[in-house]
Amino acid sequence: MRTGDFDFALPDALIAQSPARPRDSARLLDVRTDGLADRIVSALPELLEPGDLLVVNDTRVIPARLRARRGEAGIELLLNRSEGGGRWHALARNAKKLHPGDALEILGAPELPARVVERQDGGAVIVDFGPDEAALLSALERAGEVPLPPYIARPGGPGAADREDYQTVFADRPGAVAAPTASLHFTPALLAALDARGIERVTVTLHVGAGTFLPVRGENPREHRLHSEWGEITPEAAARINAARRVVSVGTTALRLLESAAREDGTVAPFRGLTDLFLLPGHRFRTASLLLTNFHLPRSTLFMLVCAYAGTERVRAAYEHAIQQGYRFYSYGDATLLRREDPS
Structure with missing residues (x-):
């Protein structure tokens, strides 16, 4: 496995510079085992089932x-x-x-x-x-200043709107220097629709660090080291996750925390401390059955993570479709819903 295996051509014009308005009007690529479907985020309740549990990250971005x-x-x-x-x-x-x-x-x-x-x-x-x-x-x-990632161009520095745009509706516990971007798509209206559908949610905390911006520089991704990030899954949250019909991770940050706390049998232990878990192809995922996440940059640790989760071939096909259809990438961009590819 080489870093170059996770490269692809991404036009600069597809890196989103501002969020969709309203946030849940962003596009959503539904990546299924039998193909792809172009949707919008507000359709998420229709794609989930009553009793599903959304795991969301309640970290709050600080002007770091x-x-x-x-x-x-x-x-x-x-x-x-x-x-x-x-x-x-x-x-x-x-x-x-x-x-x-x-x-x-x-x-x-x-x-x-x-x-x-x-x-x-x-x-x-x-x-x-x-x-x-x-x-x-x-x-x-x-x-x-709001620590916007370097690919969002703000020559004069972040604007007043970025303080709100780069914060999720779940933001509660200050400590992150990057937003858990999948959650940026949620609105009060979407949350109400999810509630009406009988889809539950629980919060965990992972204070996303600046290391999320760092590229993989070497050609052996296994030699790349992530900065440690502080996270917490309370005993109450772990109990709800373990009792859930099906777990849906909202974002890669929540998924990394779930996998950091996963036991061999797939249950989640309470967790409080640091994690530097780097999820690469070959990792056996034990927790979330679905992952809602944004589109990630080539050669990034996050693109490697989604390849590990849903299968490199399937993810590459989805990204090729997204680029052809003009989906917007990364923090302020569109979203994709992925199913876990379990090893045969």
Whole structure:
């Protein structure tokens, strides 16, 4: 297996720069074992059955991109993961100019304490913002930028609309620096239709980190390492998942968390902690029977994941169809509904 096996030609014009309005009017490619069907997201209730359980990620995106100064040097920080006690793992531009003990002035929030604790490989640093988490979140709201992925062009920086557009209806627990994008398609009207159909849902939490943006650079994807992300499946959520008629994962983030907590018999254990699980073809999925997800970029860890889940041949055929039909890709793009390909 080589990284090049997951390459394909994607026209830049198909990378969505803004979401569909309303969100549930986005297109939905229904990938079935017997073919493909072009639908829209608002038709999702018709594609599911009463008693199905949607597993959704309730993480909330924080304005995690900060601009700072160390003396005369300009520094950009992308907060990646809370380490607890006010310390954050962050990716830093100009990281070589930072050293343990350096004090940083956060532009727009100069009262916020910020001190470099450690410099790590790959441009990562540990920054201590002090123990007052509420003060940090308040400063982020004032001084931080929505951490849009680099393929969404905002030459002047994210706009006011992005603060709402890049947040899901399930967003509750602050900590993500990237949205669980499959959930961006849900609206109150769609949720009401799902409720009326008897389709249930449960929330889990995976704080999506900046590593989701990093490409697979080497030609052996097994050598690629994901940044660890913090997740939680409560005992109550695990019990509901295990009792469900059929589990539908809303997004790859929820699926990675489910698989991180999966037992050999396919049940899910309560989970609280870090996961760096990288799902590649050959992985035996134990949990969700269906996956609702967006269209992903070539050579990305997420495209590899959907190939692992639904079968590389079937996914390649679906993506070829999507490109021919002008589906929109990635965070603000359209969606696909995939069935798990179980090994024979």
